[in-house]
Amino acid sequence: MRLLKLYFLSLVAVFLFACSDDDEGPEYMFDREISEYSVLYDCETGGADSNSCFKIRYRYPYRLDDYAGLCLWFDTTIVNDTSKAVSDKQIRLAHDTSNEETYFHEYKKSGRYYDTIDVSKMVAPFIKDGYDSLQVALFSEYTDGGDPGAVQRLFLHFKDNFDPAIVVPDDSVWSNGVLLSWDRPTDQTSFHMIGAGSGKIYGYNVVIYAIDRPDEDIRDLKVSVQSPAGTDYTGGTIYKRNAQIVHTNDSVYVKELERNDKDKNYLRLVVFDGQGYDASNPVKNHFRMIIEGLRTRSNTDNYEYKVGFSSWDIVGNRSGSQGDVQVDPKNWKGIMTTDSIAPLMPSKIFVEEDSLFPGYAKLDSNNRVRIYWNRSVDPITFKHGITIDSELVIPKNCHVHECYEKVSKYIVEYYNKVDKSWKRNAEAEDRFGAHYIKEDDGTFKLDVLDTGSFVGDTIRRVAPGDTIILRILAVDNSGYKSDALLDTVFVSPGKLGYELKCPVGFVAVSTSDTTSFCMERLEHQDADGKFVTNVLHSEAVAACEAISASGFEVSLCRERDWELACLSGGSLSYGVIEEDDTDASDYLFRVCNVSTNDSTIAADIAKRDAGCMNPMGVRDLPGQYQEWVMGRSEDTIAVLKGSSYKIFEGLDRESIAYCTNRAFPFYTRPAYTQDTVYLYREGTQVDTVYAADTTRTLYKILTKSDFKDTLQFYDVVDSKGKVIGTDYSLYSEYQKGGKTWLDSLANGLTYKPSRKEPVFLTGEKRYYREASSFYKSPTIGFRCCAYKK
Missing domain, CATH: 3.90.1580 (paralog of FGE (formylglycine-generating enzyme))
Known part of the structure; x- marks a missing residue:
């Protein structure tokens, strides 16, 4: 295959009689140069093969007097990549129809500013010879012997050398597994068709790596893949184990890897695709991979895994990590499983009661309800002895950092009865930094020393008489969630609501x-x-x-x-x-x-x-x-x-x-009258009024019989x-x-x-x-x- 020739465009001009660069520094005439030149991925009907369809479009030189036409040189046989000008001999060669690497396009007056040349037949031999791209030099010819413009250059790209869009999978982990999800990337296949991103994706290399634990064998982890083509639980159709997509010369294929015990802490997978990005239905671009059997962490462990991911198009261009720990380390994604002991949550939500309606939550003047719950803890061992009730009871010999840890954050959700879904009210660490002490009368007081055993949150924009179903979860440092604290808060209807007792759907x-x-x-x-x-x-x-x-x-x-x-x-x-x-x-x-x-x-x-x-x-x-x-x-x-x-x-x-x-x-309707209309002439204008004016000279009176x-x-x-x-x-x-x-x-x-x-x-x-x-x-x-x- 001939070497790929890529050269940057050079906009310079020379006198027509100059054959090459000289020491005198020729003066180039910009008004004799073509401009605004571009490549169109197109050809005439019945022309060359569609893979070699190219047109060059350009704007004529500003000066058209004595303009004969445009010379084109393909490759560098006549004009090398550094030439700023050409000689008379080279211009004559451009008229030689027997030379496949030159072409002369005669100027014909048409009244247009632009012209388009179909070069499909000229570039076909270069594509056949294995070129990836080709430089075309263009030069205007004039018949008056005057100064010409400079050589202009552009490039024709024949092959897809664009990588697919980079994909970084989203992950969701639990105690012994991970869910990886991603969308099929877009892939541009032609340099000359910007925006066409539906090139076909061959597939994806996915590598799971157990960091610093060569003794952990993860080659046989349970894997399932859901793709637009269906679901594969065994690795028989949509994915393949111990394999890798590779590109050699002009071939893209799946290479089976030897089962080597030295690399047993690697799980290498290939996920097949074969389709392009579906912009009409984005759901059909979604992939999910579930991997089960990873090690569960405890609070004292730091087991971590990394994921390498690369996507490949059908000609062998790829984006992302190849799966080698030394290659593209920035594209490795770290995942950490959760520990196997969930945080503990109490079983009751406390509120400040309305003194007029015992058992109902008080609504403040800004329609807010304050809720409280006993602080959650995250046990270090299963034998913690902590009792779960409306308040957690911690044994005297169970101390923080020895028996349990503090949780990282809380998630507070309320149930939307309209669409039957849970809505997030809060998820934060600092939001629940304030601690409260429960008084003997059931009220709560902010603890200035921050040692109180309760935390609180505010539910906003609550209507009188509402019923609020709440779900609160504690999250530990590894992301492991507790069982939900589910409770219902009945909001005071207020005196007005209690007295009126409005019909269903009405409020007082x-x-x-x-x-x-x-x-x-x-x-x-x-x-x-x-x-x-x-x-x-x-x-x-x-x-x-x-x-x-x-x-x-x-x-x-x-x-x-x-x-x-x-x-x-x-x-x-x-x-x-x-x-x-x-x-x-x-x-x-x-x-x-x-x-x-x-x-x-x-x-x-x-x-x-x-x-x-x-x-x-x-x-x-x-x-x-x-x-x-x-x-x-x-x-x-x-x-x-x-x-x-x-x-x-x-x-x-x-x-x-x-x-x-x-x-x-x-x-809006047209305005009208059925009353008498008086017309008075004011110079050349006629004034229309609906009441007589004796101070002016009457031009005409219109009555109902005159209305048109x-x-x-x-x-x-x-x-x-x-x-x-x-x-x-x-x-x-x-x-x-x-x-x-x-x-x-x-x-x-x-x-x-x-x-x-x-x-x-x-x-x-x-x-x-x-x-x-x-x-x-x-x-x-x-x-x-x-x-x-």
Whole structure:
């Protein structure tokens, strides 16, 4: 095979009569050089083999007078890699059609600035001879004998010499095993097709190494591999033991390794692939390897393993460690199994009780509940004698560092009843650094000496009467987790909640010292738990009135009640507890989904953030959906409160999310008049007014008989056949659009044409507020309120 020739591009110019570099320093003319040259991985139809399809695209020299064309030299037979200029003889050789290493491309005027040359046939012999890449020299030819530009160079790459993307597997360990997981890497196969990363991956070398323990035989550890092709438990199809992918000359193959007792602390595996990265379905790129049978550590051991990992494409390029301890040490990944003795956890969570409701957790003024549990310990031996109860009882002869160690951290989780999953409340070391002492009356006091036997955590944004299911785990220094402390905390309903005893789905709210009622915790949902949106105001009213609750009268929330509940006695601006150190706009966007344009979060309660809540437990008042309420008067009965996920142009999310903000739905319609129109000439302009002006000279009077425009009016009918409003459009639009257009205008209602009226269009738009009675939108929902009879 001929040696690979790679040379960097050189942009220099010489006089046409110069045959080589000289001592006088020729002056190069940049306006006679080609520029913006590039390689296209393409060829003409019916041209060379697709593996040798190349075009060179370039911009003509700025000076085209007397420009004859472009000379191309392939390889270095005529122009070597250091030449800045060529001689007249070399230019003549470029016209020699019998020479495969030269080519002349004649200039033909076309009015374009660019030209493209198909060089597929010229480079085919070089590919056949085994070249990996090829240099092409380009030089402009002029017929006027003037100074030429310099030789330009570019390179054609014929083979894939790009390594796959580097992969570092994720690991999860336990007492005697490890789970390695990774995604198939992308692989670029062509220098000239940037971004094409779906080259096929041959497979992966995986090496497990027991550090400094040559006596440990890990060659027969239990291994299973899950890949997009299936699962292999035996090493018969998807993976192979005692093997390694290697590359020799032009071949890539799996080499079987001798079973050598000197290397028994190595486990060498090959995982087969054969596919390229699947961008359309990323799940199909995932691999998992489970290795079982590693040594379990105790607190006094320091058993550690390392993993070497490399990925190979189908032509033999690789990334990552080859598996040799001396090669690419930075790519070795250390893993440490856990010890075999788990930390111990007590069996009870303690809380500060509400004095009015014994047995219930007290809720502070910021809707927080403080929880406490006895500190966990991590035994060093199995015969520790520690008793597990609501508090751990440690024998007198069991001392720290002799009988047990302190744990590294705690994980506190709460159960989300909506999506039936555990959510992380906290995982930290310093968060639980404070210790507490339990007083005789059951209360807890912060221990300034830090010797207390209890630790605590804060559960935030808790609603009155909530039931919180908690799970707490202790983690030792090796990552081994304790059995979970599972307990349930019942939160005090508060005096108001206890007295009102609201219907299911409602929470007690107070708008003054003397006024209280029940409000739906979330926007109204149907029997299947889906939020009810895209409804008329009248439909929202009917849905609330259809709810039967003993001792209560249920209706659509009144505007003033909704607003006062949102304000929470004037302490809130947006109806949400604001205790984070972030500005309101960010909090409304991140927690309450205000002006995000994300309708999926609004529709799925499991995706909503429970932190968007006011102190009384009412959620999502500022965001998710705007809400119909009962207006304060007959002319403003259909009113909207709050904001939604929709972005309102020209309005910032803070302004539209204020509790005091109110909105009136409307459609934009062409403004018109049926009154007499007076036209007064002002110079060359005609002024249109609708009242007579005796101080000016009248140009013309238009009455209804003179009006040229016509409006079509409609009776808007709901699903029950009731006329709920009137709408209108230009008669010309109605004639042109027909029934399909009218149905789109109706938005699920029925538009019955009622009459046509001649009008004078003023040329302006008007906010047609009468549309509020038949306005509906997928961004609008509602919630109901229940009032004591």
